[in-house]
Amino acid sequence: MRERFAATACELLDQDRSVAVVLADISASMFAEAAARHPGRVVNVGIREQLLVNVGAGLALTGMRPVVHTFAVAVE
Amino acid sequence: MQTMTDKRLGYDDLRPLMALQTGDEKHDAASTSTLDVLWVLYDEVLDIAAERVDDPARDRFFLSKGHGPRPYYAVLAAKGFIPVDWLATFGGFDSPLGYHPDRNLIPGVEVSSGSLGHGLPLAVGAALGLRAQGMGARVVVLVGDAELDEGSNAEAIEFAAAAGLSALTVVAVDNSSATWEWRGGLETRFEVAGWHAVRVDGRDHTALAGALARHTESEAPNLVVAEVEAAS
Numbered sequence: 621m622r623e624r625f626a627a628t629a630c631e632l633l634d635q636d637r638s639v640a641v642v643l644a645d646i647s648a649s650m651f652a653e654a655a656a657r658h659p660g661r662v663v664n665v666g667i668r669e670q671l672l673v674n675v676g677a678g679l680a681l682t683g684m685r686p687v688v689h690t691f692a693v694a695v696e
Numbered sequence: 697m698q699t700m701t702d703k704r705l706g707y708d709d710l711r712p713l714m715a716l717q718t719g720d721e722k723h724d725a726a727s728t729s730t731l732d733v734l735w736v737l738y739d740e741v742l743d744i745a746a747e748r749v750d751d752p753a754r755d756r757f758f759l760s761k762g763h764g765p766r767p768y769y770a771v772l773a774a775k776g777f778i779p780v781d782w783l784a785t786f787g788g789f790d791s792p793l794g795y796h797p798d799r800n801l802i803p804g805v806e807v808s809s810g811s812l813g814h815g816l817p818l819a820v821g822a823a824l825g826l827r828a829q830g831m832g833a834r835v836v837v838l839v840g841d842a843e844l845d846e847g848s849n850a851e852a853i854e855f856a857a858a859a860g861l862s863a864l865t866v867v868a869v870d871n872s873s874a875t876w877e878w879r880g881g882l883e884t885r886f887e888v889a890g891w892h893a894v895r896v897d898g899r900d901h902t903a904l905a906g907a908l909a910r911h912t913e914s915e916a917p918n919l920v921v922a923e924v925e926a927a928s
Contacts, residue, residue: 663859682752
């Protein structure tokens with residue numbers, strides 16, 4: 621399931637310049653190539669789940685469409 | 697004082713504009729601590745105007761310390777973002793001016809706030825978004841010294857410097873209200889992470905304007921500690 625998510629999210633990054641992906645280390649390696657293609661639109665905040673969610677909200681406030689990704693258990 | 701119908705009012709009009717807003721006296725200390733910082737930001741620093749609230753290139757101001765919003769509303773009225781007539785409705789059931797600001801109800805308000813600790817990490821996201829879109833706008837966020845107790849700020853402080861968010865400025869209004877004082881002053885927490893930090897008199901407009909002016913010499917984000925009299 622994660623492979624499909626990463627592939628789809630990378631496709632969206634390629635297709636739509638307003639899309640951003642925000643990570644908290646989880647799955648970061650799966651977005652390394654996309655990060656190189658789209659600097660600034662793949663953001664890894666490190667192991668910071670509070671920041672992960674607020675960065676997504678802040679990106680949206682500037683008109684971007686963020687995809688915020690981690691394991692569900694990390695934000696419970 | 698100029699007439700209350702004049703769209704552009706001055707600093708001397710702010711206290712009368714605050715006096716129109718009644719019912720939240722328990723937050724008087726929190727309110728008046730931010731008055732001068734807010735005025736200097738809107739009068740001299742931020743590239744925003746009532747006519748440009750939707751301009752993508754505008755500077756962003758986030759009031760993270762959403763309690764005690766009377767001076768914020770007074771400044772927004774003085775600068776023409778909201779009608780002066782709204783101020784007397786403050787806190788009313790049908791009023792757009794709640795005890796905490798609502799971005800969906802008030803022109804010029806960028807974030808709804810009140811739950812402390814969210815403004816700075818939101819501002820980090822906004823700064824990233826503006827940079828990704830090639831826009832040079834600044835993001836300025838006002839926090840209180842006690843608000844920095846919230847752990848969400850720690851995550852944002854470390855990351856913002858690592859990410860080189862030079863367009864980000866935190867102005868921390870320090871009225872010594874934190875229950876557990878930060879040893880060495882709250883700026884040490886930012887400096888150790890790589891921020892540029894200064895402490896100024898939070899009532900001195902010239903000092904505030906100088907400290908809040910954009911710094912372009914480095915990639916470091918900026919902290920301005922605006923020291924005001926202690927909350928009683």
